Amino acid sequence: MVPFTHNFADSVSRLGEVALIQQISRWLGPVSPTAPLGIGDDCAVLEPISSGQQILTVDSISYGQHFDASVSPEDAGAKLVKRNLSDIAAMGGTPGPAVLALLCGPDVCTQWLERFFFGIRQCCEYYKISLVGGDVSSLEPGNFSAVLTLTGQALRPKLRSTAKCGDYIYVTGTLGGSILGKHYQFQPRLAEGQWLAQNRDCNAQMDLTDGLVKDLKSLLPPATHAALDLDSLPIAPAAYTLAQTSGHSALEHACCDGEDYELVVTLNMQVNRMAFETQWSAQFPETELQQIGRIRPSSTDGQLIDSVTNTALPWAHGFEHLRSE
Amino acid sequence: MVPFTHNFADSVSRLGEVALIQQISRWLGPVSPTAPLGIGDDCAVLEPISSGQQILTVDSISYGQHFDASVSPEDAGAKLVKRNLSDIAAMGGTPGPAVLALLCGPDVCTQWLERFFFGIRQCCEYYKISLVGGDVSSLEPGNFSAVLTLTGQALRPKLRSTAKCGDYIYVTGTLGGSILGKHYQFQPRLAEGQWLAQNRDCNAQMDLTDGLVKDLKSLLPPATHAALDLDSLPIAPAAYTLAQTSGHSALEHACCDGEDYELVVTLNMQVNRMAFETQWSAQFPETELQQIGRIRPSSTDGQLIDSVTNTALPWAHGFEHLRSE
Numbered sequence A, B: 001m002v003p004f005t006h007n008f009a010d011s012v013s014r015l016g017e018v019a020l021i022q023q024i025s026r027w028l029g030p031v032s033p034t035a036p037l038g039i040g041d042d043c044a045v046l047e048p049i050s051s052g053q054q055i056l057t058v059d060s061i062s063y064g065q066h067f068d069a070s071v072s073p074e075d076a077g078a079k080l081v082k083r084n085l086s087d088i089a090a091m092g093g094t095p096g097p098a099v100l101a102l103l104c105g106p107d108v109c110t111q112w113l114e115r116f117f118f119g120i121r122q123c124c125e126y127y128k129i130s131l132v133g134g135d136v137s138s139l140e141p142g143n144f145s146a147v148l149t150l151t152g153q154a155l156r157p158k159l160r161s162t163a164k165c166g167d168y169i170y171v172t173g174t175l176g177g178s179i180l181g182k183h184y185q186f187q188p189r190l191a192e193g194q195w196l197a198q199n200r201d202c203n204a205q206m207d208l209t210d211g212l213v214k215d216l217k218s219l220l221p222p223a224t225h226a227a228l229d230l231d232s233l234p235i236a237p238a239a240y241t242l243a244q245t246s247g248h249s250a251l252e253h254a255c256c257d258g259e260d261y262e263l264v265v266t267l268n269m270q271v272n273r274m275a276f277e278t279q280w281s282a283q284f285p286e287t288e289l290q291q292i293g294r295i296r297p298s299s300t301d302g303q304l305i306d307s308v309t310n311t312a313l314p315w316a317h318g319f320e321h322l323r324s325e
Helices: A012-031 A073-090 A108-127 A188-195 A212-217 A238-247 A250-256 A273-283 B012-031 B073-090 B110-127 B192-196 B214-219 B237-246 B249-257 B271-281
Strands: A034-043 A044-046 A052-064 A094-104 A132-139 A145-154 A168-173 A204-205 A224-228 A263-267 A289-297 A304-305 B032-043 B044-046 B053-062 B095-104 B129-136 B144-154 B168-172 B204-208 B226-227 B262-266 B291-296 B304-306
Touching: A012 A034, A012 A108, A012 A132, A034 A132, A034 A212, A044 A094, A044 A132, A052 B129, A052 B144, A073 A094, A073 A108, A073 A145, A073 A188, A073 A204, A073 B204, A094 A108, A094 A188, A094 B053, A094 B144, A132 B053, A145 B053, A145 B095, A145 B144, A188 A204, A204 B204, A212 A250, A212 A263, A212 A304, A212 B073, A238 A250, B012 B032, B012 B110, B012 B129, B032 B129, B044 B095, B053 B073, B073 B095, B073 B110, B073 B144, B073 B192, B073 B204, B095 B110, B095 B192, B129 B249, B192 B204, B192 B262, B214 B249, B214 B262, B214 B304, B237 B249, B271 B291
Parallel strands: A094 A132, A224 A304, B095 B129, B226 B304
Antiparallel strands: A034 A044, A044 B053, A052 A145, A052 B044, A094 A145, A168 A263, A168 A289, A204 A263, A224 A289, B032 B044, B053 B144, B095 B144, B168 B262, B168 B291, B204 B262, B226 B291
């Protein structure tokens, strides 16, 4: 469904900003508390977090970039929230209140927007997120972007920068081919992220958004490389499906495709891996956790090495915004 | 200066996302701490606030809507920060860390962006704000938006909703004609906002962004109106200048123009006004504070009444986003 309308009566410009904000508050229902803890004042006032440290993340979604007319408004709205949730999961956090900036052309269709907010509402209700404030501003006709800033709290925020040379590298779920559906249907790995973050043997964690080979690099300590066991990579069925027509192998899709929204975690080399894996399976029987390699001292062959052939991975790039080359 | 370039070598798409984020971090210098308290992880980790309550606001700026090619990149960047600061001032708060979402076409000019970030940096340095995280995503060529989410803390956040019938209405500074320069040159009323918020006789406060007559309505308790003494309205010199060519009176500009970024505050009816005004002048000798009316029980003539003629104000609307009628 296209977010825009040629019929003025159906457009947000008929409503105007004040009426639109009231409408949004109604659409959001219980997800939208009243001021000062919600919409309606110059700032939202946040309740103090109950424990741990406060974390903050921001993500956006734009028509024509992150979704198109083939995507339902509900899925687009939910995805905006879930992208942020995946960042919270990556730190081992629990989501808190959020604020939303809406940038829309005057021709955005009110009915489309209502469904977009229904997607946001359902997702916020499920994950117990309050939308406590925001901003509405205009763009040229034919444009729609939404930016969500999500707070959270984490008992012990798990970082990327604390990975160590020698660590085992694990990944949750399966990788690749997310464009065939998972990029809307994914569930952010919140419970998994919290459990991993509280495990003292986990040195570092992050979520996969731009593809394993690109994202892994930001996890590697200086003067190290990732030695990957490509045979053990958990390739998603969708990656095999995609490989039938894409001209790329399923393995390449698993390594390079963006929007997996899985977690990568590194485990201390002294860990009892069997005990760890047993605990994981008891805790998350439905979520695969696979060791895919180790962090090793730097190699002249680059940051990502096939541990069997001891040569550089043939694919260097994942998804990168703004690249047009 | 136009934010876009036809020359690929000068564009952000030549850099790509990863290099651009590194560049932004360099441009921001001391304003950009390293992870986990800054850019580089999935979320930013915030330091606990030292006292009071945490507040949160979000504002955006888009090329073609909030600024055009006549505006310097530095002014555009600084304005994004100052719009948010004005919201913090409205609650009586002190600014804290911020996150920034950048939505830009592949043809955004790197040199323009560097200057935009220089404006952000100078403003953040002045107000001691750290930019602790963000997100970069793509738009169609010719588009540029930036969304800043700013945290803050307030000892006693002053709300809009706590105004009382009988309150005196005061306004800081002068109003109208901001389009002639003040909408970029304004200083957010942070010190004033904090001082007012800690005064127990101040019942409510807010900042003026969409024009006095529109914004005042959101301050009025149910079943009240604002009785305005139009003769006492502090009309800005710029409003008189604008009136010479606009076809509207200076008074109308003072009542309706957006982007004053002044504070409106309501004072308990039992207050010793002379003592209050004397304290104000001692504290802020360079900032006018003018009583412009009172909150009265509801009138059949509407929410905004000329207290001399006892008739409705002839102008009902301030600036409203998305209105195209």
